[in-house]
Amino acid sequence: MAGEIMDNRGRGEARGGLPSVHPEGRKYALICAGLSLIAALLAWETIAWPLAFLSVCILAFFRDPERVVPRGDDLLVSPADGIVTQITQVEPPLEMRGDDGGLGSSPLTRISIYLSVFDVHINRSPCAGTIGRMSYIPGKFVNAELDKASEENERQHLVVMRSDGVAIGMTQIAGLVARRIVPFVKPGDIVAAGQRLGLIRFGSRVDLYLPAGTSPQVLMGQRVTAGETVLGRLGVSAELEGLQQ
Known part of the structure; x- marks a missing residue:
């Protein structure tokens, strides 16, 4: 979890999984996904699939992974x-x-x-x-x-x-x-x-x-x-x- 102490003596717990997405990017991904869904309902597959792919790309761009920050005043x-x-x-x-x-x-x-x-x-x-x-x-x-x-x-x-x-x-x-x-x-x-x-x-x-x-x-x-x-x-x-x- 964020804020947990990690060190070189084994303290802390390594976590995997997909990183979160920053809220700044979620709205753009939702817009693209919504347009993709509309295009799919209208059978416009040539538009629906690129829009779906674009929404995934936006989510990847705005990913916000946790980082382990080294501690030291210098x-x-x-x-x-x-x-x-x-x-x-x-x-x-x-x-x-x-x-x-x-x-x-x-x-x-x-x-x-x-x-x-x-x-x-x-x-x-x-x-x-x-x-x-x-x-x-x-x-x-x-x-x-x-x-x-x-x-x-x-x-x-x-x-x-x-x-x-x-x-x-x-x-x-x-x-x-x-x-x-x-x-x-x-x-x-x-x-x-x-x-x-x-x-x-x-x-x-x-x-x-x-x-x-x-x-x-x-x-x-x-x-x-x-x-x-x-x-x-x-x-x-x-x-x-x-x-x-």
């Missing part, structure tokens, strides 16, 4: 499922700068995670803290894998303020197909590490800005899991290498 977990496509040093976006509840203006390490339409699109908090700044910016819908998507696409910036005063920045970016970013939180909300923060519909990207003195604990091309994969350890600066096989 851990920053992945905010999204997907593939690490960029690790680079950049200045934080203007909306996230400032020394008062912001990331400052000095270059920080940005980890970009690309989500395909087959990935879970529920985004999660990288750490425990309080939601500070949130800025929604309308924009274009270019390929989310491109670097310019961070500056041109529809996006939402948010900052999580840890209890020790360290600010962690995160940006949800819409992609070619995505057309809406849905937040689950607002400024002032207290969140736990791995807590659901929002979702992006139909393909997208999420950027995480690591604080100064923290190096990525993942590599380019690595698949990560929201709420479970550790992207960084605060204050730990270590160079990692991997071998693609």
Whole structure:
């Protein structure tokens, strides 16, 4: 059950079964299923079957599985499922700068995670803290894998303020197909590490800005899991290498 303690000494109970579906997607699946039923009653099979298949695809897209979040005050977990496509040093976006509840203006390490339409699109908090700044910016819908998507696409910036005063920045970016970013939180909300923060519909990207003195604990091309994969350890600066096989 959610909230159960899991550890490496055998505590906790592994559970299987199908993941739940987020309410945001149920209405779309019901609409498609209803249209499919109407088409079937009218003997329009060429329409009924594709609509039935589409309703199943929608349920799969909006799936919302439980995650086992590692516990540790120095851990920053992945905010999204997907593939690490960029690790680079950049200045934080203007909306996230400032020394008062912001990331400052000095270059920080940005980890970009690309989500395909087959990935879970529920985004999660990288750490425990309080939601500070949130800025929604309308924009274009270019390929989310491109670097310019961070500056041109529809996006939402948010900052999580840890209890020790360290600010962690995160940006949800819409992609070619995505057309809406849905937040689950607002400024002032207290969140736990791995807590659901929002979702992006139909393909997208999420950027995480690591604080100064923290190096990525993942590599380019690595698949990560929201709420479970550790992207960084605060204050730990270590160079990692991997071998693609």
